Amino acid sequence: MPRTPIVAGNWKMHTTVPEALALVEVMRSALEPITTVERVVCPPFVALWPLHERLRGTSIRLGAQNVYSEEKGAYTGEISPLMLAGVVDYVIIGHSERRHLFGESDELIGRKVRAALAHGLQPILCVGETLAENEAGATEAVVRRQLESGLAEVESLEHVVLAYEPVWAIGTGRPATPEGANAVMGRLRELIAVRYGAAAAEAMRILYGGSVTPENFPSFMAMPEIDGGLVGGASLKADSFVALVRQAAATT
Ligand code: PEP
Numbered sequence: 001m002p003r004t005p006i007v008a009g010n011w012k013m014h015t016t017v018p019e020a021l022a023l024v025e026v027m028r029s030a031l032e033p034i035t036t037v038e039r040v041v042c043p044p045f046v047a048l049w050p051l052h053e054r055l056r057g058t059s060i061r062l063g064a065q066n067v068y069s070e071e072k073g074a075y076t077g078e079i080s081p082l083m084l085a086g087v088v089d090y091v092i093i094g095h096s097e098r099r100h101l102f103g104e105s106d107e108l109i110g111r112k113v114r115a116a117l118a119h120g121l122q123p124i125l126c127v128g129e130t131l132a133e134n135e136a137g138a139t140e141a142v143v144r145r146q147l148e149s150g151l152a153e154v155e156s157l158e159h160v161v162l163a164y165e166p167v168w169a170i171g172t173g174r175p176a177t178p179e180g181a182n183a184v185m186g187r188l189r190e191l192i193a194v195r196y197g198a199a200a201a202e203a204m205r206i207l208y209g210g211s212v213t214p215e216n217f218p219s220f221m222a223m224p225e226i227d228g229g230l231v232g233g234a235s236l237k238a239d240s241f242v243a244l245v246r247q248a249a250a251t252t
Contacts, residue, residue, distance in 0.1 A: 005205075005252065006039075006040060007038070007229050007244050007248050008038075008041075008124060008207065010092060011041065011042060011235060012097070017050055020044070020047035020051060021051065030242040034246065040061040040063045045065075061088075062089060062090070063090030063124065065092050066098060067112055068080050069112045081118065084119070084121055085121060089121070090124055093113050093125050093126065095126045095165075096165060106145065109150050114154065117160070123160055124162075125147075125150045125151070125162050126163045127143045127150065128165040128170075129142040129166055130142075140184070143164065143184060144191055163207040164207070164209070165208075168210075169209075170211070170232065172210075173211050175212065178216075178219040178223050181208045181223070182224065189204065206226065207230045208220050208228075209229060209230035213234050217229060217248075221247060229244060231244060
């Protein structure tokens with residue numbers, strides 16, 4: 001069974017609510033007819049509900065950029081999976097900015113993945129090595145550790161998406177090579193097969209993220225292990241995000 005590609009736009013800490021609504025309005029008519037690719041937009045938290053309302057009845061999916069691991073309680077500033085359930089389909093977990101700027105541990109990320117799944121949210125679990133780790137030849141060890149801890153308490157991968165995002169490629173204009181990313185993602189798939197079986201590994205969607213643009217994305221999508229993109233900068237312009245989705249559709 002071919003895997004349905006996903007192109008997910010991580011808007012990070014960009015767009016006010018009116019700007020988010022305007023951006024999705026421009027994208028919507030171009031994205032709607034492309035049904036062979038899952039199109040996901042991940043705006044800041046405050047824009048989730050207005051976009052949920054605006055996208056109601058369309059096939060464009062909504063994702064959150066983060067979630068906390070607990071349902072409710074004294075966790076000032078956090079958003080729980082219970083609050084996101086029914087509002088978003090996806091949630092990005094373990095993005096390198098969460099790991100490195102906000103000190104999220106492998107263990108916390110594993111708890112977030114479990115909590116998201118328990119509330120019917122589909123995690124997009126991000127893994128990726130830093131430049132220093134890459135130069136030290138530690139890429140495989142790092143992504144393996146992040147994968148194992150991220151999925152520590154996950155029994156079924158049916159609703160999980162993985163994203164390989166080398167930290168040194170994010171927002172730098174310096175993407176990985178398609179061949180290099182494909183090799184790491186192939187290794188991730190092998191590790192998944194060992195624990196969850198060949199069928200689960202074959203069905204698992206693995207996205208590449210890191211300075212994706214319409215200029216380089218077709219070369220990534222041509223790789224056998226790459227099932228789509230998690231896109232930052234290029235998802236903030238309607239033209240480029242729509243172009244990426246069209247490029248992914250051309251591979252189906
Ligand atoms: C990201 O935010 O996950 C990302 C990959 O950003 P960019 O596409 O800007 O490198």
